[in-house]
Amino acid sequence: MxxxxxxxxxxxxxxxxxxxxxxxxxxxxxxxxxxxxxxxxxxxxxxxxxxxxxxxxxxxxxxxxxxxxxxxxxxxxSRSYLQRFIHKGMTSVDIIHELTTKDDKKVRVRCMATINGKIQTTKKKLIRERFKKKLEQVMGNMSLDNIVFIATTNKIQKRLSNQLKKTHPLRFVEIRSIKLLKQKT
Incomplete structure (x- = not known):
């Protein structure tokens, strides 16, 4: 053969x-x-x-x-990069949200926000809710390729941070991961 x-x-x-x-x-x-x-x-x-x-x-x-x-x-x-921004006496808020992009792809976005000092759970919930709404507004009208490209330039993170400062002053905002979910056939 x-x-x-x-x-x-x-x-x-x-x-x-x-x-x-x-x-x-x-x-x-x-x-x-x-x-x-x-x-x-x-x-x-x-x-x-x-x-x-x-x-x-x-x-x-x-x-x-x-x-x-x-x-x-x-x-x-990377995890080691994210751990640099979490210190004793700070609060970390993790946000996980699924959304559909402009090109009809379903993605799961995991974000992290850090806040100086300890905050109440109700305040965390409020931050999560507003974060999800802002994610939907910012990423809902973009294709997956554009979302990832803009996330590498930190433009999405800065925009989210500026819009969410009205709820509570945030020290650091980062998109931990964006994952394409399998489409059901």
Whole structure:
């Protein structure tokens, strides 16, 4: 039995990240390449070393010639980066919210807000409710690729922080992860 010759395929980033070549993969059958997932550090996509704490999960959707075109599947921030912002005497509020993007993809967004001092549980609930409303307003009219791109630039976090300061002064706001949920068929 003769083995098929394996070929190398260049993996390119999504359009919002500039269609850059970010790696290579090998396969004997082009059909086996489609569906593979890779995790890439955001500093490789943006060129900014300050984004090394962010990981972006990409999936190969299609092949054109020898190029594997990817789309965004998820976004996550390293735990060690988040732990730097939590200290004794502070309150951390975790927010988990599911929403539908402009391109009809269901995503789960996990956020974290830190507050100086201890606050009451009712105040935490109020912050969570307002946070979810603001997330819906900000992210509901964007595609998943754009949400992840803007989250890597910290524009969403700054916008949420400024809008939620009226409820209670927040020290730090970060999107911990954005995960694409599987669609029911």
């Amino acid at each position: 003769v083995k098929k010759k394996r070929r190398w395929y260049e993996i390119t980033s999504p359009r919002v990240f500039g269609n850059k070549v970010i790696g290579e993969t090998i396969s004997d059958d082009p059909k086996k390449v489609v569906g593979r997932t890779i995790t890439v550090n955001a500093k490789e996509l943006t060129g900014d070393y300050k984004k090394s704490h962010i990981s972006i999960k990409l999936t190969i959707n299609e092949l054109k010639d020898n190029q594997a075109i990817t789309s965004v599947q998820g976004y996550s921030v």
